[in-house]
Amino acid sequence: xxxxxxxxxxxxxxxxxxxxxxxxxxxxxxxxxxxxxxxxxxxxxxxxxxxxxxxxxxxxxxxxxxxxxxxxxxxxxxxxxxxxxxxxxxxxxxxxxxxxxxxxxxxxxxxxxxxxxxxxxxxxxxxxxxxxxxxxxxxxxxxxxxxxxxxxxxxxxxxxxxxxxxxxxxxxxxxxxxxxxxxxxxxxxxxxxxxxxxxxxxxxxxxxxxxxxxxxxxxxxxxxxxxxxxxxxxxxxxxxxxxxxxxxxxxxxxxxxxxxxxxxxxxxxxxxxxxxxxxxxxxxxxxxxxxxxxxxxxxxxxxxxxxxxxxxxxxxxxxxxxxxxxxxxxxxxxxxxxxxxxxxxxxxxxxxxxxxxxxxxxxxxxxxxxxxxxxxxxxxxxxxxxxxxxxxxxxxxxxxxxxxxxxxxxxxxxxxxxxxxxxxxxxxxxxxxxxxxxxxxxxxxxxxxxxxxxxxxxxxxxxxxxxxxxxxxxxxxxxxxxxxxxxxxxxxxxxxxxxxxxxxxxxxxxxxxxxxxxxxxxxxxxxxxxxxxxxxxxxxxxxxxxxxxxxxxxxxxxxxxxxxxxxxxxxxxxxxxxxxxxxxxxxxxxxxxxxxxxxxxxxxxxxxxxxxxxxxxxxxxxxxxxxxxxxxxxxxxxxxxxxxxxxxxxxxxxxxxxxxxxxxxxxxxxxxxxxxxxxxxxxxxxxxxxxxxxxxxxxxxxxxxxxxxxxxxxxxxxxxxxxxxxxxxxxxxxxxxxxxxxxxxxxxxxxxxxxxxxxxxxxxxxxxxxxxxxxxxxxxxxxxxxxxxxxxxxxxxxxxxxxxxxxxxxxxxxxxxxxxxxxxxxxxxxxxxxxxxxxxxxxxxxxxxxxxxxxxxxxxxxxxxxxxxxxxxxxxxxxxxxxxxxxxxxxxxxxx
Numbered sequence: 001x002x003x004x005x006x007x008x009x010x011x012x013x014x015x016x017x018x019x020x021x022x023x024x025x026x027x028x029x030x031x032x033x034x035x036x037x038x039x040x041x042x043x044x045x046x047x048x049x050x051x052x053x054x055x056x057x058x059x060x061x062x063x064x065x066x067x068x069x070x071x072x073x074x075x076x077x078x079x080x081x082x083x084x085x086x087x088x089x090x091x092x093x094x095x096x097x098x099x100x101x102x103x104x105x106x107x108x109x110x111x112x113x114x115x116x117x118x119x120x121x122x123x124x125x126x127x128x129x130x131x132x133x134x135x136x137x138x139x140x141x142x143x144x145x146x147x148x149x150x151x152x153x154x155x156x157x158x159x160x161x162x163x164x165x166x167x168x169x170x171x172x173x174x175x176x177x178x179x180x181x182x183x184x185x186x187x188x189x190x191x192x193x194x195x196x197x198x199x200x201x202x203x204x205x206x207x208x209x210x211x212x213x214x215x216x217x218x219x220x221x222x223x224x225x226x227x228x229x230x231x232x233x234x235x236x237x238x239x240x241x242x243x244x245x246x247x248x249x250x251x252x253x254x255x256x257x258x259x260x261x262x263x264x265x266x267x268x269x270x271x272x273x274x275x276x277x278x279x280x281x282x283x284x285x286x287x288x289x290x291x292x293x294x295x296x297x298x299x300x301x302x303x304x305x306x307x308x309x310x311x312x313x314x315x316x317x318x319x320x321x322x323x324x325x326x327x328x329x330x331x332x333x334x335x336x337x338x339x340x341x342x343x344x345x346x347x348x349x350x351x352x353x354x355x356x357x358x359x360x361x362x363x364x365x366x367x368x369x370x371x372x373x374x375x376x377x378x379x380x381x382x383x384x385x386x387x388x389x390x391x392x393x394x395x396x397x398x399x400x401x402x403x404x405x406x407x408x409x410x411x412x413x414x415x416x417x418x419x420x421x422x423x424x425x426x427x428x429x430x431x432x433x434x435x436x437x438x439x440x441x442x443x444x445x446x447x448x449x450x451x452x453x454x455x456x457x458x459x460x461x462x463x464x465x466x467x468x469x470x471x472x473x474x475x476x477x478x479x480x481x482x483x484x485x486x487x488x489x490x491x492x493x494x495x496x497x498x499x500x501x502x503x504x505x506x507x508x509x510x511x512x513x514x515x516x517x518x519x520x521x522x523x524x525x526x527x528x529x530x531x532x533x534x535x536x537x538x539x540x541x542x543x544x545x546x547x548x549x550x551x552x553x554x555x556x557x558x559x560x561x562x563x564x565x566x567x568x569x570x571x572x573x574x575x576x577x578x579x580x581x582x583x584x585x586x587x588x589x590x591x592x593x594x595x596x597x598x599x600x601x602x603x604x605x606x607x608x609x610x611x612x613x614x615x616x617x618x619x620x621x622x623x624x625x626x627x628x629x630x631x632x633x634x635x636x637x638x639x640x641x642x643x644x645x646x647x648x649x650x651x652x653x654x655x656x657x658x659x660x661x662x663x664x665x666x667x668x669x670x671x672x673x674x675x676x677x678x679x680x681x682x683x684x685x686x687x688x689x690x691x692x693x694x695x696x697x698x699x700x701x702x703x704x705x706x707x708x709x710x711x712x713x714x715x716x717x718x719x720x721x722x723x724x725x726x727x728x729x730x731x732x733x734x735x736x737x738x739x740x741x742x743x744x745x746x747x748x749x750x751x752x753x754x755x756x757x758x759x760x761x762x763x764x765x766x767x768x769x770x771x772x773x774x775x776x777x778x779x780x781x782x783x784x785x786x787x788x789x790x791x792x793x794x795x796x797x798x799x800x801x802x803x804x805x806x807x808x809x810x811x812x813x814x815x816x817x818x819x820x821x822x823x824x825x826x827x828x829x830x831x832x833x834x835x836x837x838x839x840x841x842x843x844x845x846x847x848x849x850x851x852x853x854x855x856x857x858x859x860x861x862x863x864x865x866x867x868x869x870x871x872x873x874x875x876x877x878x879x880x881x882x883x884x885x886x887x888x889x890x891x892x893x894x895x896x
Contacts, residue, residue, distance in 0.1 A: 005084065005085060005088050006374070008071075008291065008323050008335050009070060009071045009072075009073070009085060009089075010068065010069055010070050010071070010085070010088060010089040010092050011069065011071075011323065012053055012056070012057065012067065012069040012134075013049055013050070013053045013069070013071075013136075013321065013322070013323065014322040014323070015050070015053060015054060015057070016050075016206075016322075018205055018206045019050075019054065019206075020194075020198050020201045020202045020205065020206065021201075022051065022054070022198060024191075025051050025054075025055060025187070025191065025192070026054070026055050026058060028055075028185075028187055028191060029051075029052075029055030029056070029058075029059065029187070030059075031185045032055075032056075032059065032132065032162055032164060032185060033059065033063065033065065033130060033132070033162060034185070035162070035182070035183050035184055035185045036154050036157040036161065036162060036163065036178075036183050036184075037154055037162075037163050037164075037165065037178060037183065037184050037185070038162070038163070038164045038165070038184075038185045038186075038187065039164075039165050039167070039170070039175065039184060039185070039186045039187070040052055040164060040165065040166045040167070040187045040192075041165075041167050041168070041169065041170055041186070041187075041188055041189075042168070042187075042188055042189035042192050043168055043189065044168055044228070045226055045227065045228025045229065045339070046189055046192040046193070046226060046227060046228070047192060047227040047228075048166045048167075048192060049136050049137075049166055051187075051192060052134055052136070052164060052166050053069075053134075056069075056132060056134060056164065059132060060132075063130070064129070064130075065129075065130050065131075065132045066093040066094065066129045066130065066131045066132065067093065067132050067134075068089045068090055068092050068093045068131065068132070068133045068134070069089065069133075069134045069136065070085055070086065070089040070133065070134065070135050070136065071136045071137060071323070072085075072135060072136060072137045072138060072140050072141060073137070073140060073290060074140050075376060075380070076140065076141065077140060077141055077142055077143050077146070078143070078410055079113065079143055079145045079146045079149070080105055081410075082141065082143075082146050083101070083105055083113065083116070083146075083149065084102060084105050084106075086133075086135075087101055087102045087105070087120070088102070089133060090120075090124075090131065090133060093129075093131060094124075094127060094129070094131065097120070097123050097124065097127070098120050098123065100116075100119055100578070101116040101117075101119060101120050104116055104578075104582060112583060112615065113145070113148075113149040113152070114149070114152050115615070117149060117152055117153050117156075118156070120153075121153065121156055121157065121158060121161075124157075124158055124160065124161050125158035125160070125161075127160060128160075129160065130160045130162065131160060131161050131162070132162045132163075132164065133161075133162070133163050133164070134163075134164040134166060135163065135164070135165050135166065136166045137166065137167070137168075138165045138166060138167040138171055139167040139168040139169045139171070141171070144172075147171060147172050147173060150163075150173065151173055151174060154173070154178070154183075192227075193224060193225030193226065194220070194225040194226075194227055194230060195220075195225065196216065196217065196220055198225075199216055199219065199220045199225065199230055200213070200216045202227070202230055202231075202234075203216060203219070203230065203234055206234075207230075207231070207234030207235075207237075209234055209237055211237075219233050228339065235274075272345075272346075272349070279309070279313070281301075282297070282301060282303075282306070282309050283313075283346055284346055284349060284350045284353075284354065285300055285301045285350075285357070285361055286300060286301065286306075286338075287338065287343055287346030287347045287350055288300070288347065288350070288358070288361050288362055288365060288381075288384070289365060290337065291323060291335055291336070291337050292306075292310060292320075292335065292336045292337060292338070293307075293310075293333045293334065293335045293336070294306045294307025294308075294310065294333045294334075295307075295333060295368070296365070296368050296369075297309070297310065299364050299365070299367065299368040300361055300364045300365050300368070302364070307333060307334075310334070310336050311334075313336075314336060320336050320337075320338060320339075321336060321337050321338070321339060322334065322335075322336055323335040323336055323337055358384075358385075359384075359385045359386055359387075360385065361385070362381045362382070362384040362385030362387070363381070363382070363385035363387045363390075365377075365381040365385075366378045366379075366381035366382040366385055366387055366390055367390070369381060370390065370394065375394060375398050376410075378390070378394055379391060379394050379395065379414065382394065383414075383417060388418075388419070388422045391418065391422070392422060392425045392426055395411075395414060395415075395418075395426055395429040396425075396426050396427065396428045396429050397428075399411050399426070399428055399429035399432040399433065400428055400431075400432040400506070402432070403432040403433065403435060403436045411429065411432060411433050411436065412433060412436075414429075415429065415430070415433055423452055424452050424455050424456050425456055426452070426453075426456065427452070427453040427454075427455075427456035427457045427468055428453070428468065430449040430450070430452040430453040430456075431449070431450070431453040431468070431471060431472060431475065433449050434446050434449040434450050434453065434475055435475060435510075437449070438475065438478060438479060438482075443479065443482060443483070446475075446479060450472065450475060450476065453468070453472055454472055457469055457472065466499040466500070466501070467499065467500055467501055467504050467507050469495075469499045470495070470496045470497070470498070470499030470500035470504075470507050470511055471496070471500070471506075471507050471510060471511075473492045473493070473495040473496035473499060473511075473514075474492070474493065474496040474500075474507070474510040474511045474513070474514040475510075475514075476488075476492040477489045477490075477491075477492035477493035477496060477514035477515070477517065477518050478510075478513075478514050478517060480492060480518070480521075481514070481517040481518055481520075481521045481661070482660075482661040482662065483661075483662055484521065484661070484662025484663060485521075486518065486521040486522040486523070487522070489514070489517065489518035489521050489522070490515075490518040490519070490521075490522055492514070492518070493511070493514045493515040493517075493518040493519075494515070496510070496511035496514055496515070497511050497512070497515060499511075505538065505541060505542045506542045506544065508538055508542075509535065509538035509539045509541070509542040509544055509547065510544070510547065512531060512534050512535035512538055513532075513535040513538075513539060513547045513550075513551055515531050515535070516528055516531035516532040516534075516535050516551065516554070517554070519531050520532075520554060520558060520702050521663065521702070523702050523704055523738060524738065525558050525561055525562055525702055525738055525739055525740055526562075526738070526739050526852045528554075528558055528702070529555060529558050529559065529562070532551050532552075532554060532555040532558070533555070535547070535551050536548055536551045536552060536555070539551060545582055545584070546582070546584050548575075549575050549582055549584035549585050549587070549588060550584050550587055552571055552572060552574060552575040552588050553572065553575065553584070553587030553588040553590070553591050554587075555571050556568040556569075556571040556572035556575075556588060556591035556592065556595070557591045557594070558702065559571060560591065560594060560595060560598070560742055561702055561740050561742050561743065562739055562740060562741055562742060563740075563741030563742040563744070563745060563774060563775075563778060564741075564778065564849075565595050565598060565599070565778040565779060565780070566778060566779070568591065568592075568594075568595050569592060569595045569596075571591075572588045572589070572591045572592040572595070573592060575588035576588060576589060576592070583615055583616065583621055583624075584621070585615065586611075586612040586613070586615040586616040586621060586624040586628065587612075587616075587621070587623070587624045587627070589608050589609070589611055589612035589615070590608075590609065590612045590624060590627050590628045590631055592608050593605045593606075593608035593609040593612060593628075593631055593635075594631050596608060597631065597634060597635055597638065597782055598779075598780055598781065598782045598783065599779050599780075599781055599782075600638075600781040600782055600785065600809055602635065602638060602639060605635055606635055609628055609631055609632050609635060612624065612628050613625065613628045613629070613632065616628060622655045622656075622658050622660045623660045623661055623664065625651070625652070625655040626652045626655045626656050626660050626664045626668065627664060627667070629648045629649065629651045629652035629655070630648075630649070630652050630664075630667050630668055630671050632648040633645040633646075633648040633649045633652070633671050633675065634671060636648060637674075637675060637678060637786070638782060638785070638786065642675065642678070642679060645675050646675065649668065649671060649672050649675065652668050653668065656668060663702070663703050665692070666703050666706050666707050667703060667706055669688060669689065669692055669707065669710075670706045670707055670709070670710045672688050673685040673688045673689050673710045673714070674710055674713070676688065677710070677713055677714060677717060678786075680717075682714065682717050682718060685710075685714055686714055689707070689710065689711060689714065702740070704734060705731050705734060705735055705740065705743040705746075705747070708727055708730070708731050709728075709731060709743070709746055709747060709750065711727060712724045712727045712728050712731065712747075712750055712754075713750060715727065716750065716753060716754055716757065719757070721754050721757050721758050724750075724754045725751060725754050725755070725758075728747050728750060728751040728754065729751075731743065731747045732744060732747045732748070732751070735747060736882065736883075739852065741774055744771075744774060745771050745774050745775050745780060745783055746783055748767045748768070748770050748771035748774075749767070749768070749771045749783060749784065749787055749791065750787070751767045752764045752765075752767035752768040752771065752791075752794060753787065753790055753791065753794070755767060756790070756794060764794060765794075765797070765798075768794055768795070768798065769798070769892075770885065772798070772800070772802060772803065773887050773891050774887070775802075776802045776891075777848060777849075781805075781806060781809055784806050785806070785809055785810060789814050789817065789818075792807060792810050792814050792815070792818050793818050795807055796818045832877055832878070832893065833877075834877050835877075836873075836874060836877055836878075836895065837873075839870060840870050840873055840874050840877075841895060842860065843856060843860070843867060843870045843871065843874065844874055844886065844887070844890055844895065844896065845896065846859055846860070847871075847883055847886070847887065848887050848890075848896055853867045853868060853871075874886055878890065
């Protein structure tokens with residue numbers, strides 16, 4: 001659900017027919033184009049908006065400035081909403097500008113604003129025109145995140161961008177710094193006050209009063225040039241009867257001049273009391289509205305002449321400010337608002353005199369906004385009117401869309417305002433907010449919202465509840481996945497798929513994404529990859545960028561685990577095509593960085609990892625921060641920087657304690673232990689593995705071989721070769737059975753070192769050849785380079801182009817000290833007694849790409865049993881019994 005933006009908010013206020021010329025203010029505003037920021041700051045009633053509108057319209061007409069305007073409201077305090085309106089205001093004068101930023105702001109995860117603003121600023125800098133944007137009523141913005149974003153924008157503003165902030169109080173921006181730099185122009189109450197001549201013109205020409213110079217001077221002295229005070233006084237004087245002598249008007253002015261307390265309340269009471277009963281009633285009833293138009297006021301007051309009443313009030317200058325005309329908006333009616341001071345008075349009087357009328361008035365306003373599609377205004381008025389049935393319907397219908405737009409802040413605020421007795425009736429709203437908490441990593445806060453959703457959703461056997469129950473199971477699957485509970489995740493994911501209907505796109509997307517995560521958590525790599533390949537297009541079609549990006553990151557990582565580096569690169573780069581990066585893209589960048597690191601493209605890997613970590617830091621993604629720092633530590637090891645690696649791991653540990661998916665901890669422990677093993681600190685590595693690593697259950701999961709591989713390396717360095725070999729045999733058995741070829745390469749290489757240490761060169765050679773056969777098609781390098789000097793010595797005994805490339809990549813000191821003594825040359829392989837058929841070679845080539853039997857069958861358009869029949873024939877002719885050996889022998893015989 002895309003939020004409908006209210007067009008009247010970016011229309012420059014309509015100017016009254018009669019305005020007092022204010023040349024000195026116009027000259028001040030001319031300086032606006034010389035600085036990035038102009039601050040118009042004064043209390044209410046000083047005519048800030050009118051003066052700004054007059055001056056900026058003059059700049060538009062005389063200097064060709066592209067003028068944009070944004071009238072802010074209290075609801076715009078939410079950062080995402082603020083910046084969406086900010087971009088929309090700019091688009092009124094520069095078509096198409098900020099489209100990338102607007103698209104990213106519509107995503108479900110709260111986004112780091114600085115990268116988006118950087119892109120927007122680059123677009124503005126490329127434009128030829130001067131852009132002037134006025135932000136009216138900026139005092140309503142209190143969110144620190146929004147102030148920080150505006151500070152960044154102004155600090156980096158190009159010369160053709162100028163902002164004007166109209167506010168009742170100075171905002172928490174670094175004004176002192178900009179003032180010292182000459183980058184700030186200020187217009188305050190002293191400049192906005194009407195002087196004697198301007199006051200006389202205002203009272204005579206606008207208020208149509210005939211006053212003496214002495215009377216004008218009295219009013220100016222009492223109001224101190226405050227235009228709202230002058231207008232209130234003028235309205236009170238307009239109410240004096242023409243039949244009264246002139247002395248009566250003079251006496252009233254004298255009384256006002258000597259009454260220096262509560263002048264606003266006094267004068268407003270005078271103004272209000274002089275109105276006919278029908279006008280007073282209309283003013284009080286419509287005071288609850290932020291903006292007014294004829295049909296809305298008709299609905300609230302239950303009358304039919306509101307448009308005429310609004311025009312009459314505007315004509316009489318009764319504190320009704322035109323916002324837009326029907327002509328300017330393309331609407332069928334004009335919009336107005338009350339002066340805020342006058343609205344505050346009216347609302348207070350309504351609450352005091354007719355408190356029982358307040359809820360029904362808000363309820364009627366909520367109904368009107370509901371009918372006209374303004375969901376947020378309808379909800380706010382429903383809250384004020386305690387119209388909880390309407391609230392439940394609106395929140396439950398629209399909460400999911402708000403979360404997907406990244407507006408979880410709004411949903412949280414509404415849910416907290418709702419009485420507990422009504423909250424259980426909001427299954428979809430509670431579920432939407434639970435998803436938002438999950439995506440933000442606030443796992444411990446989720447359960448109450450899920451329970452509320454479950455209470456309201458009914459039982460599994462109720463047909464109408466099945467889509468919702470499916471989404472609840474999908475969320476529980478995702479939550480169990482993050483906690484490392486694979487069996488529970490699988491059970492919930494299957495229930496999700498069983499419940500969601502085929503035509504419910506969002507539910508289908510989240511259910512398939514949950515199943516992919518559960519299969520990954522269970523260690524079923526092939527099935528998880530297939531599930532992600534189904535889930536990613538569904539997420540794209542459902543416009544769920546966050547699960548799509550995370551899905552691509554996990555798919556890339558699993559491809560790496562499976563030994564398919566080239567496919568991992570393609571999958572992750574596809575997630576990085578947007579010029580503005582979503583925070584979830586950091587996970588894909590980390591997966592890409594891992595591939596580049598394995599290819600020994602260290603500079604590119606470092607660039608990707610640094611960008612990913614910066615993005616994850618801005619987005620508050622703990623999981624990405626932990627994963628990225630682990631990979632960064634390996635990069636530093638590859639660069640010979642043990643101190644940098646240690647710093648990265650300390651950062652990862654700090655973020656791990658703040659709540660991350662369970663599968664990251666074994667990766668962190670393994671990298672910490674490996675760092676010490678590289679430095680020969682065997683006892684420290686053993687201590688690290690024993691402290692926590694021994695208690696982690698890795699009986700299943702896609703990381704199940706990570707800690708056993710490091711333990712085997714530890715045993716190897718301790719000369720406990722038999723134990724190391726037994727452990728590696730187990731690791732190979734697990735990894736080969738589940739198709740985790742990346743782990744197979746690591747295990748084979750380490751087992752080759754163990755065999756060599758035991759003096760069994762043929763066995764070492766066999767494992768090394770098998771590792772090379774798997775690694776060469778995908779371009780593996782770091783796995784060999786990180787294994788050290790002894791690996792280089794073993795590689796030197798093998799003659800191939802790939803091995804020569806590997807040896808060239810070792811440091812010069814290592815190459816100079818390679819031990820070249822080898823066993824007798826291996827006999828050349830003899831030709832096959834029976835050659836492979838063309839179909840068998842085709843199957844073998846597909847197997848060499850890492851495809852499963854099912855994927856080979858799909859590619860050849862045959863059954864899985866037919867593929868198995870071909871594989872059996874291949875094994876028999878090659879005289880092998882595993883895929884790895886078959887591929888190795890086929891390459892030796894130049895079949896592949």
